[in-house]
Amino acid sequence: MSKRFPLRLRDITPRGLYPRSVLMVVLPVILLLTAVTYIFYDSHWRHTSRKLSQTISSEIEFMIALRHQYPDEFDSIREDARRAMQMDVTVLEDTQLPTEQKQLFFTALDDILSRELDVSLEQPYWFDISGYGATVEIQVQDGPDVLRIMAERDRTFSTTGHIFIVWVIGATGILIALALGFLRNQVRSILKLTEAAKSYGRGRDVENFRPAGATEIRDAARAVMDMRTRLTTFAEERTTMLAGISHDLRTPLTRLKLQLAMMEDSEDIRAAKADLTEMSAMLEEYLAFASGKEGEQPETLRFDTLVRDVASGLEGEITLRRMDSVEIIARPGSVRRAVSNLLSNALGFGTHVEVDVIDGPHMAELVVDDDGPGIPTEQREEAFKPFHRLDASRSQNVPGTGLGLSIARDTARQHGGDIRLEDSPLGGLRVRLRLPR
Template sequence: MFRLRDITPRGLYARSLLMVVLPVVLILTLTTWYYYDSHIAEVNRKLGQSIARDVSVVQDYCERRSVSPISRDIIASRLDLTFSCDAPDAAPEAEGFLEAFSYRNVLREELRIRLGVPVVVGLSPNDSLIHIRFPASSQTVEVLVERKRAVTITSHFFIVWVIIFSLLMIALAVAFLNQQVRSILRLSKAARAFGRGRDVPDFRPSGANEVREAARAVIDMKNRLTAFAEQRTAMLAGVSHDLRTPLTRLKLALAMMDETDEIRAMKADLDDMGMMLEGYLAFAKGEESDEPAEFDFAGLVREAAAGFAETISVTGPDTIRIKGRRLAIKRALTNLLSNAVKFGDTVQITLVDGPHAAEVHIDDDGPGIPKDQHEDAFRPFSRLDEARTQNTSGIGLGLTLARDTARAHGGDLRLSESALGGLRASLRLPH
């Protein structure tokens, strides 16, 4: 099925420019065609009729010159032309006549109608005059007429001025489109930066009223999201801090009791709660102190890998520069590496520096996660199949926080099957 969008540009600037340029080109083409096909053709026909009337006077003189009291010079002067009643009888082609100009057929037709005899019309290579030949009284009459009397020699001025004004209109339209599209591109860039947790201090609404309204809406949304994130972080830090005191009292009380299976189970639950609170506090402190900045992502990955006792191989570029929250990204990498080390014996890290984003693939040879449960693994506190979670500790927030960190930077975190037989975690972050 034919769709217009399949043959039109996809960009706003290109489409807007096409909407301006295409009508101007069509109008210019139609105007030029009508001007030459109708107006100029009619003007040159009238000029041809005028020449035919003057040549008919010459024809009448050459046929009756023996009895005409008017001299040849008077007729030539009055009609503003040159003629000869006794031109050579050689064919016009032998005289070197050039190919006919555009309106020779029009002039020849008007002469034939007016004179009633065959007429030959052409241009001489030796001058810029129109040579008109026709028979009269067993002789050949030749009339020389200036070319400007037969054709409109200034017609191209109209087209030149039309082209100049059309180019001026296109230039004004392009300048206007540049201003409007620049505002939209600045808004898009600012919105993308806001989505990655970056601030754009020099961003101001500009452009048309609709673009300004959209920019103000984006700024308002950014302020609301920032306030929400700060409120959430403060609440999380406050609640976590307040819960540490009663949790400590419960641990102290259980420590003074006799060891039983129930007491050991309660102690394990309190240890899990303590790990949750420590994770919440670490997350809240990192969000408060971590500001976006440019850093070496490849160096950060190797630094995080070196923090584990197990030998982890890292392959890829030595340096990859990205911009983001360094502590938050390191925490996400640590969570991913901790999971890989926890469930697998062999862990491999592969760094990829793409044209638009940097990626790190963390592979392990553990039991893995079924493909239909990859999304479930990102749910907070989710418990997956027994092979992946049996006899392991954790609060079930590592993958959740890692994906939140990636998406807050404009990237993503995906799970897939590893070539080692276990799980592959792919963290993608834009430059």
């Protein structure tokens, strides 16, 4: 039975900083505009329109009553109504009301006028408020005749309420546009800082990057730049120190090699030479692991071409299967060493190796499969530890210092990627190296 978690606000809100900022600005403004519009409509516009419709309905009722009281003088009464009430009354003899009722899209006006006419009149009526521009047509059935009343729209409804709404919406739109422009500038500064930090983390330089935005963002940008400067200085000092150590250690090794070369050949001498050769290889591997970047500058390179070159330089059965054409920005020497370590490890523990280079949507992938003994799932994280050697099933008669996977993962992470170990369809180990495209 699956466990259900309560719905949280962050589950339904945007995750990005800019969308969240926009939501924080726009949502309250829209809610406030809706509330103001509703209050204005309900308390002012609707009330005013109802009073005006009530007045025009009462005047129509009064005109009908005058027609019944003074039928011979109704023509003069109509003239007085035209001058005094701006109401044009026409008698349509032997006529029936229209059967088609016209309505506006905004039916609140129809409802207001209809309600007031129902209160004031006992006779059937018909009206049209959509087709005469500044006037409203109202027809009332009075016996066999129809009274056709043309009244000014301003006297029937409140016609200026929409101006207030337009002004409110316009002013709100301007304020939202200004707020979004300000937010965009601030978020752009944060995004630039984020990209710069990512590039610095991958060993890339960012040209023309300058702190911008609010004071806190500028302070954060300066802190990132200062941190990068300190780390770069530390790496350069470490590389210089390691270069000195390398020189100091290689000198006595070279002297020992020369001394052994001058001695008579024997089993012990050959064993000593082999030990010196292994010591030299171990020294090179230790220094490569400790020096990391080695001062290399990133450049654009074809990842599939690099893998082909490394595979062609190794002895063993390597099958290149899928080789997508993909470019990456990386330090060529570091990536070449990482790929070489992965292929060498696969060849050392298996008899057949298959390689794929896959152009993913965001990452370039190198997949290396071997048919060796593999690595148990519970020991795969241990395999990445420096100088760590697995049990005999994986390490028997295999030379090395246990730094191959450590160097490869260190290189991948320096470039913003990573390495995963999986089960191979060949029965051994699958190594998946991922680097940003």
